Amino acid sequence: MPAAKATSERIPIYCALCVSRCGAIATIEDGRFVRLDPDPSHPTGQALCAKGRAGPELVYHPGRLEFPLLRTRPKGDPEPGWKRIGWDEALSITASRLRQLATESGPESVAFSLVSPSTSASDDSMAWVERLTRTFGSPNLVVAMELCGWGRHFATTFTFGAPVPGRYLPDLEHAGCILFWGYNPNHARLAHATATIAAQKRGARLVVVDPRRTEPARRADAWLRVRPGTDGALALGIAGVMIERGWFDEPFVREWTNGPLLVRSDTGRLLTGADLEGGDPGSFVAWDRTSDRPVLYDPRCVRYETGAVDLALFGEHTLETPKGSVHCQTAFELAAARCRAYSPERVEAITGVPRGEVERAARLLWEARPLAYYAWSGVEMQTSSTQIARAIAQLSVLTGSFDARGGNVLFPSVPSPAVGTEVPPRPEHSAVGLGVADRPLGPARWGFATTDELYRAILERRPYAVRGLVGFGSNLLLSHGDVPRGREALRALDFYVHADLFMNPTAELADLVLPVASGFEREALKLGFEVSPEAQSLVQLRRPVAAPPGEARSDTELVFGLAVALGLGEHFWNGDVDAAYRHQLGPSGLSLEWLREHPAGARVALETRYRKFAEEAGGIPRGFDTPTRKIELYSETLLAHGHPPLPEYQEPLVGPVSRPDLAERYPLVLTCTKHTLFCETQHRALPSLRRKAMDPEVELHPAAAAERGIATGDWVRIETPDGSVRARARLNDTLQPDVVSGQHGWWQPCPEVGAPGYDPFGPDGANFNLLIGNAAIDPISGSVPHRAYLCEIRRIQEVVAAASRRA
Ligand SMILES: Nc1nc2c(c(=O)[nH]1)N[C@H]1C(S)=C(S)[C@@H](COP(=O)(O)OP(=O)(O)OC[C@H]3O[C@@H](n4cnc5c(=O)[nH]c(N)nc54)[C@H](O)[C@@H]3O)O[C@H]1N2
Ligand SMILES: Nc1nc2c(c(=O)[nH]1)N[C@H]1C(S)=C(S)[C@@H](COP(=O)(O)OP(=O)(O)OC[C@H]3O[C@@H](n4cnc5c(=O)[nH]c(N)nc54)[C@H](O)[C@@H]3O)O[C@H]1N2
Ligand code: SF4
Ligand SMILES: [Mo]
Numbered sequence: 001m002p003a004a005k006a007t008s009e010r011i012p013i014y015c016a017l018c019v020s021r022c023g024a025i026a027t028i029e030d031g032r033f034v035r036l037d038p039d040p041s042h043p044t045g046q047a048l049c050a051k052g053r054a055g056p057e058l059v060y061h062p063g064r065l066e067f068p069l070l071r072t073r074p075k076g077d078p079e080p081g082w083k084r085i086g087w088d089e090a091l092s093i094t095a096s097r098l099r100q101l102a103t104e105s106g107p108e109s110v111a112f113s114l115v116s117p118s119t120s121a122s123d124d125s126m127a128w129v130e131r132l133t134r135t136f137g138s139p140n141l142v143v144a145m146e147l148c149g150w151g152r153h154f155a156t157t158f159t160f161g162a163p164v165p166g167r168y169l170p171d172l173e174h175a176g177c178i179l180f181w182g183y184n185p186n187h188a189r190l191a192h193a194t195a196t197i198a199a200q201k202r203g204a205r206l207v208v209v210d211p212r213r214t215e216p217a218r219r220a221d222a223w224l225r226v227r228p229g230t231d232g233a234l235a236l237g238i239a240g241v242m243i244e245r246g247w248f249d250e251p252f253v254r255e256w257t258n259g260p261l262l263v264r265s266d267t268g269r270l271l272t273g274a275d276l277e278g279g280d281p282g283s284f285v286a287w288d289r290t291s292d293r294p295v296l297y298d299p300r301c302v303r304y305e306t307g308a309v310d311l312a313l314f315g316e317h318t319l320e321t322p323k324g325s326v327h328c329q330t331a332f333e334l335a336a337a338r339c340r341a342y343s344p345e346r347v348e349a350i351t352g353v354p355r356g357e358v359e360r361a362a363r364l365l366w367e368a369r370p371l372a373y374y375a376w377s378g379v380e381m382q383t384s385s386t387q388i389a390r391a392i393a394q395l396s397v398l399t400g401s402f403d404a405r406g407g408n409v410l411f412p413s414v415p416s417p418a419v420g421t422e423v424p425p426r427p428e429h430s431a432v433g434l435g436v437a438d439r440p441l442g443p444a445r446w447g448f449a450t451t452d453e454l455y456r457a458i459l460e461r462r463p464y465a466v467r468g469l470v471g472f473g474s475n476l477l478l479s480h481g482d483v484p485r486g487r488e489a490l491r492a493l494d495f496y497v498h499a500d501l502f503m504n505p506t507a508e509l510a511d512l513v514l515p516v517a518s519g520f521e522r523e524a525l526k527l528g529f530e531v532s533p534e535a536q537s538l539v540q541l542r543r544p545v546a547a548p549p550g551e552a553r554s555d556t557e558l559v560f561g562l563a564v565a566l567g568l569g570e571h572f573w574n575g576d577v578d579a580a581y582r583h584q585l586g587p588s589g590l591s592l593e594w595l596r597e598h599p600a601g602a603r604v605a606l607e608t609r610y611r612k613f614a615e616e617a618g619g620i621p622r623g624f625d626t627p628t629r630k631i632e633l634y635s636e637t638l639l640a641h642g643h644p645p646l647p648e649y650q651e652p653l654v655g656p657v658s659r660p661d662l663a664e665r666y667p668l669v670l671t672c673t674k675h676t677l678f679c680e681t682q683h684r685a686l687p688s689l690r691r692k693a694m695d696p697e698v699e700l701h702p703a704a705a706a707e708r709g710i711a712t713g714d715w716v717r718i719e720t721p722d723g724s725v726r727a728r729a730r731l732n733d734t735l736q737p738d739v740v741s742g743q744h745g746w747w748q749p750c751p752e753v754g755a756p757g758y759d760p761f762g763p764d765g766a767n768f769n770l771l772i773g774n775a776a777i778d779p780i781s782g783s784v785p786h787r788a789y790l791c792e793i794r795r796i797q798e799v800v801a802a803a804s805r806r807a
Helices: 055-059 087-105 126-136 145-155 190-201 215-219 231-244 250-256 331-340 344-351 355-367 385-398 451-459 483-492 555-565 569-575 577-588 592-597 636-640 660-665 702-707
Strands: 008-014 023-029 032-038 110-114 177-181 205-209 222-224 262-264 284-288 293-298 316-321 324-330 371-375 468-472 495-500 512-515 524-527 538-542 668-672 697-700 715-720 723-731 739-742 789-795
Touching (some): 087 110, 126 569, 190 215, 205 355, 231 344, 262 284, 284 324, 355 385, 451 483, 569 577, 660 789
Parallel strands (some): 668 739, 697 723
Antiparallel strands (some): 023 032, 697 739, 715 723
C-alpha cells in the first residue's frame, strides 16, 4: 500500500511562554506540531528564543500531567498515593471543599495563586482567575507581585497615579534615550530587545544599569555597574546632577508636578488653604514670584488661581497664618536637596559607579531625551524596592518624558471590558486582604497577597486563617524565600488544589492536582500586544497547534468549569467560554468566528495620543490620579503612613553596610538573574535547552575565586545566614569583585541528556531561595531581597557529582 501523502500546515500563532509573546509560525506535519519559527509579519515576530523553539518538546514531554490526581496518603508521606480520577469528580471535590471552607471560615480563608503571566501562558487566563477570585469572595491572590510587579506597577502609582513603566511602556520606536535599569530584554522579552536594536540603529542612545555586563550593557552608550540594591543612591545622584546643572524640563516640572507646592517645615504636610486666612481648605499653596505672594492651587480643577503666572520651583518662605508664622519650602526644593545630597562622589562610594559615569549618564539622559525607561527584576526584589522605583521615576519626570512621544506612553488599546474586575465585589465579601493591616499601601491594597502573608495566615491564622489554596501553576517553594516555612504552611492547608503542566515540588503538597494544557494546546484571545501602538492594534485568537496530553484542559476551561460547580455560573456565562470571548470582543465589533478562521488576527485602527494628562474636559485638564492631581515627587500619602514622602536611599537591609556583623562571615554580595534558556523554575526538563545548561551556576569575580581556590566549573557551596545550596562556579570579570550572581529555579531532572534533578529542600540541592529569608523586606510592599543579600562561597572539596544524580 502506498504511504499516505505527508501533510504540512503552517499556522500563525504567537509563543505564549513569556511576556514577550513573540509572533510565530507553527508547523504541523502529519498532525504533529514539529517546529516554531519567527513570523516577521507579526508586530512581535522578529525573533524567537530557544525556549519558544523548544515548544514541541514541551508539548510532547513524557512528564506532562495528563489526568486529575487525588492524594490518597497523608501529606509528608513519601508516597502520596496519587489516584487518577475524572474531571467531574475533581471539580465536584474542589467545589464542595471550597464551599465548606467559605461557610466555616469565610471566602477569605481560601487564597488563589497564579504563575506570573510574565513567565507563562497564564496571561491567557489571568483575568478569568481574577474574576473567579473576586466572585468567590477572596481578597487574596498570590502572583509574585512583591517580587515581580510592585515597582513597575504600584510603587510608581504613588508618583504618577498610574503604573510606570509597567503600563506606560517605553516608546522605543521614538525614544531618544533608552534606560534599562535592572532589566535585560535580551533574556526576558525579545520583542523589546529587537525594538531596542532597531532604535539604536536609528540613533537612539542606551543607558544600562546592571551589576553584570549583559548583552544590552555591552551595546550601551553607558553601563553603570551598580552594587546590587544601591540603585536608589544612583538614581538620586543622577537626578542631583541634572538639577544642579539645570538639565531638566523646568516648565514641565512646574506645570505638571507638585514641585511648586509649599511644604510645612514643622509637619512635612503640604500647606493648604485652611492654613491661611480665609483660604479654601481644599486647596494647596504655591509661591508666585512676580507678585511675591502665596497663590492657591485647586486640585479639583487642576488649576492655580488666576494671576499666578510665575510659580517658584525653588525657595523657602515664612508665611503668616492665623496660628502664627509657618516656615515652608517648595516640594521641589526639598526634592532637589535630597538629590544633591547624593553627590557623584558619595554615589561612587555607595554604589561603586565612578563619579564621572554618574555625570555622563545624567548628561545623556538629558541631552538625548525623550527618555523611555524600563526597570524590572534587578530593582524589584529589594528591601527598598518602593524607594528605588520612585527614585528612578524622577529621572523620567525631570526629562519631561512622561506620556510624551518617545517617553513612557500609555499606548492605545482595543476597547474591551475589564473582565477580571468588572463584577463588583458583593457587600458580604467585606474581608480585607491579608497584608492590609501591616502594609496598607502595599500589594494588598490592590488584592494581592505576598507569600510571607500567606504563610503566616496559614500557620498562625493571623490576621485570619487561610485554610484553602487554589493554585494555577505557581511554584511557590522554588520561586519564593522562606522555603521551609512555606513547605510547612502548604502542608498545613485543609485543602490545596493545584493545576499545572508538570508535577512540581509545590504541587506535590496538594490534595488534588489538575492537568493543564500548555499555550500551544489551547485557544486564547489576545487583544493587543503591549509593546508598541502597532502591536496594540492586533487582536489574535491563538489557535491550538496540538492536542493537550491526556485529559489536560486549559486554565480558562478549568476556571469556567469550577465557577459553575461553585454556583458562580451567572458570572461565567454558565461555563460558555465562547460567550465570554464575545463579551470581550463586543466593543471592538470583531467576530469570534472570523477570528477563529483567521488565526493571523485582525487589526483595529487605534489612535496614539500623547500627554493625555493635559487633555481638557469642560476646561479642566485631566491631570493625574493622585491626591494633588499632579505628578507627586512629594507624596503625602506615603508620609501619612510613616514613610518618606520623597524618594530616599535606603541601604539593602541584608548588606555589608546595614549588617557589618553578618558581613564578617558572609563578605560577598549575592544577587541572581534569570536564565536565558529557561523561564523561572520551568523548562529544565526540555532536552534541547538543558543540553546547553546542565547545572546551576554562580558567577563570581576571578579575584574572589582565586582567594577561595575556585576555578570555573568547580562545584561550590553558596552560604547565607538562612541556608546553603550548591552551584558550579563561573568566572565573570565584569562583576565588582565582591559581587556574586546565582540562578534560581533548579530542581527538575532531564534524564534524556543525563542531567540531574536537585533536592528542593536540602543543602545538597540548588534551590537558590533556600538562601533567602522573608524577614528583611520592603516596609511598604513586603518585597524580598532576592537581589541583594550576603553570602560566602566555598569550594566543595568532595566529589559530589555522583550525589547530585539523585534523579
Ligand atoms: N529567558 C527568560 N525570560 C524571562 C523569564 C525567565 O525566567 N527567563 N522570566 C520572565 C519574568 S517572570 C520576568 S519578571 C522578566 C524579568 O526580566 P528581567 O528583569 O530582565 O530579569 P533578569 O535578567 O533576571 O534581571 C535583569 C537584570 O537585573 C540585574 N540585577 C541583579 N541585581 C541587580 C541590582 O541590584 N540592581 C540592578 N540595577 N540590576 C540588578 C541582573 O544582572 C540582570 O541582568 O523576564 C521574563 N522573561
Ligand atoms: N531568587 C529568585 N527568585 C525569584 C525570581 C528571581 O529572579 N530570583 N523571580 C521572581 C519572579 S519575577 C517571578 S514572576 C516568580 C515566578 O515564579 P512562578 O510564578 O512560580 O513561575 P514559574 O516558576 O515560571 O512557574 C511555576 C509553575 O507554573 C506552571 N505553569 C506554566 N505555565 C502554566 C500555565 O499556563 N498554567 C498553569 N496552571 N501552570 C503553568 C509551571 O509548570 C510551573 O510548575 O519567581 C520569583 N522568584
Ligand atoms: S522570548 Fe522566547 S519564550 Fe518568550 S515569547 Fe518569545 S519565543 Fe516565547
Ligand atoms: Mo516575574
